[in-house]
């Protein structure tokens with residue numbers, strides 16, 4: 109069946125991004141309809157080439173010598189990340205995931221009894237569990253803020269929680285969650301935090317490489333992201349930004365040879381930059397691959413990518429909403445390229461499996477990955493589709509046709 113849009117508008121083409129060129133440089137975009145950038149975006153051929161080339165170099169000259177030879181390119185990873193985020197290179201640290209970056213940051217904050225962590229319902233499972241453990245084992249107060257009518261964090265409730273916090277407070281903010289296309293009002297959240305002297309740490313794992321982000325405009329104290337999703341970098345990579353004014357007060361919790369110098373029997377000094385949070389070992393090949401992905405994101409332009417992905421997301425929502433038996437699961441405040449929906453009578457995982465049989469990659473997000481969001485909304489699981497710049501009209505049409513087939517078959521059960 110064919111699903112058209114009013115006025116014959118195409119589903120993908122926004123004219124802002126050269127989709128054909130992106131596809132020609134992304135071998136994974138051929139032969140599949142890949143809608144899982146929010147899980148792991150497809151790497152470009154050049155990203156993979158950079159990694160393989162480095163592994164070959166390590167094979168020939170050894171891992172340390174190989175890293176020494178690529179020192180400039182490794183330094184460029186920090187530069188590129190800083191340029192993308194509107195930060196300085198010394199405010200960037202590299203990790204193996206967003207979770208490790210977030211954990212290192214929260215460890216460095218050394219929260220204790222009397223401190224308050226404020227979190228949105230959109231919190232990611234691993235961070236939510238970490239905060240629950242902090243509450244259980246360290247006596248840190250945890251405030252989970254309700255949502256407003258749009259599904260975003262209720263700013264009045266945030267204001268109230270900040271006003272009531274007895275001591276130091278940290279906002280564990282989220283930009284776009286794993287469980288919906290919601291875009292939280294980060295600048296307003298951090299502005300409220302500033303008013304009460306709170307620190308705002310932003311989980312931008314689903315938004316870096318997706319939305320046009322500038323850490324100064326958002327006025328946040330720290331940010332974490334992963335490399336493998338919208339940045340289209342390799343797995344096993346992550347980044348953090350720490351505002352330079354925050355760096356002095358941070359260190360000391362988990363010093364490592366990478367970011368510290370052991371100066372005498374009981375003393376050490378720490379790197380003045382965000383690198384004080386890093387640990388020594390890493391996959392240099394993966395980090396170099398991330399550098400290529402960051403430069404590709406810069407070359408394409410963040411604003412263009414955002415406009416394209418947001419436009420694609422809106423068009424998918426429009427197409428999905430028109431299918432009988434399909435319900436969009438995104439709250440109203442969801443102007444992002446990440447789209448969630450349910451199909452009447454069929455579990456999310458089953459829908460995703462049926463889509464995979466048609467070479468369409470999506471993912472099912474269960475409530476156990478977002479209890480404060482999906483759990484609270486009484487949704488057992490959603491199907492999540494997340495396009496990127498390599499998706500075209502044929503991908504979108506294939507997705508909508510197959511979802512319609514699945515919904516129709518589900519309806520006759």
Ligand SMILES: Cc1ncc(COP(=O)(O)O)c(C=O)c1O
Nearest residue numbers: 205206207232285286311313334
């Ligand atoms: C919103 C959000 N935060 C954090 C993470 C964790 O990222 P990582 O797997 O790199 O630790 C994810 C992963 O899906 C996520 O969606």
